[in-house]
Amino acid sequence: MRKTAYLLPVFVILLVVFLSSIFVVDERQKALVLQFGQIKAVKEDPGLAFKVPLIQEVVFYDDRILSLDTDEIEVTPADDRRLVVDAFARYRIADVVKFRQAVGVGGIRVAEDRLSGILNSMIREVLGADQVTSDRILSEDRRELTNRIRDRARVQALSLGLDVVDVRLKQTNLPTSSLEVTFARMRAEREREAADEIARGNEAAQRVRALADRTVVETLSVANKDANVIRGEADAERNRVFAEAYGADQEFFAFYRSLQAYEKALNGSNTSLVITPDSQFFDYFNGETAAPAE
Template sequence: MNMKTLLLPLVVALAFIGLSSIFVVDERERALVLQFGQIKAVKEDPGVGFKIPFIQEVVKYDDRILSIDTPVIEVTPSDDRRLVVDAFARYRIADVVQFRQAVGVGGLAVAEDRLASILNSQIREVLGADQVTSNTILSSERAALMLRIRENARVSAQNLGIDVVDVRLKQTNLPDQNLDATFARMRAERQREATDEIARGEEAALRIRAQADRSVVELTSDASREAEIIRGEADAARSNIYAEAYGQDEEFFEFYRSLTAYSNAITGSNSSLVITPNSAFFNYLADPYGGIAPPDRAARGAGSAASADSAAGDAVNVPAVDGASN
């Protein structure tokens, strides 16, 4: 019983020591075996590794491609137009031994601080170089500038055991104060263009309106001329019809003219005529034959017709006179 009691702690201690001497490295990591801060072994392949318990320790580093965002900085290209640049980089630990020697126990935090300084320095140097303007940075040549920044940063980061895989400029903007001034200039430019467009539109509208007014005048003149021509032709046709009708039956024409004169003269409720009773105007009204001429009527002939015409001419509306008969 005493033997079992003594063996159990021994077995536990041996198991603990055995487990403490084993470590596992997966495919995403690389490991360093350190003894009193000194590098004793490098484990780069995934699998099981061994170390001396309590004397040696294992430090693991990520073997994947890592990302770092640089602080936002202001750069001044050769055209003195300041820009605010926000960038990021992709990197990996290429040499774990050199990385450990460079950053010590600080690990990735110290390495990223130093790498951010390197990136900012290279961004300022490349974007602030001669012949690099703000238009160059904002154009398609931006890719070549990022490639130059990456190559320069890669050379500088070799001392850290880091390989800079890629550098990208996320944003390249104007500072707030410059941005407001730029927007103001853009608004002024757009307002000027709008004013020019409005002026051109008003000019075109005036030109079209003047052309339309001239067309209206021309069409109205042509229509008036054609109307006068048609009216003249109609008056001539009417005169011809009257002449032909008078020539066919002079007696009927005289009678019709007298009736028309009566209709035009005796109209309305306040019309008055000042005329003698024996006037030729009332020949047909005073004629006992009702306008049917006896045989001697033909002797009157043209004289009666002239009297009817004269009576028709006398059939005018005149103001009422005291003592006149209706």
């Protein structure tokens, strides 16, 4: 009974010591075993692992791909058109030993501050190069430029034990002080283009109107010519008919022409004629008729 009283605490202590020597490495993590601040082991494979209890400690680091947003910075491309850009990066801890040696107990917070400084420096270096203009930054070459930023940042980030997986530019804007000037220039360019379009439209309209006016004059000229020809032919035909009628029946022809004369002379309600009653004009009113032609 007395032995059991002594063995139970010893067993409990041994159990606690054994359990404290065991730790689990998750598949999303890497672990460092430290002894008085010195690295004694690196655990990168998931599963159970052991350490010396009370003497050694375990520090876990995320093995997943992490994100980092950089602050906005101003860059000046080759065309001196200043831009405000900000980026985000995807990175992971590639070497936990280098990472621990580089950042110490500061961990991810210190590492991201340093990585942000590296990214900003590479952004200024790449986007401010001699051959890089603002138009190129805003064009399809943007992807090539971000790849160049990623590759240069990766070289420097390796000293921190980090691997830069990707870099992208989130926004590329003009500084606030330059927006009004840029908008004014854009408005002036649009107004100039509009004035050019209006001038070209007016010129085309004048050509169309001139062509239409010429077509009208030509059409009227041809129509008047045709009308005069038809009118002349009609007069000739009328004269021919009159001539034939006169030759066929002179008395009827004289009667017909008298009726035409009466119609023209007595047109209206206030016509007055001052002639003698025995005038030849009233032969058919007097009931007299010309002798038939022999």
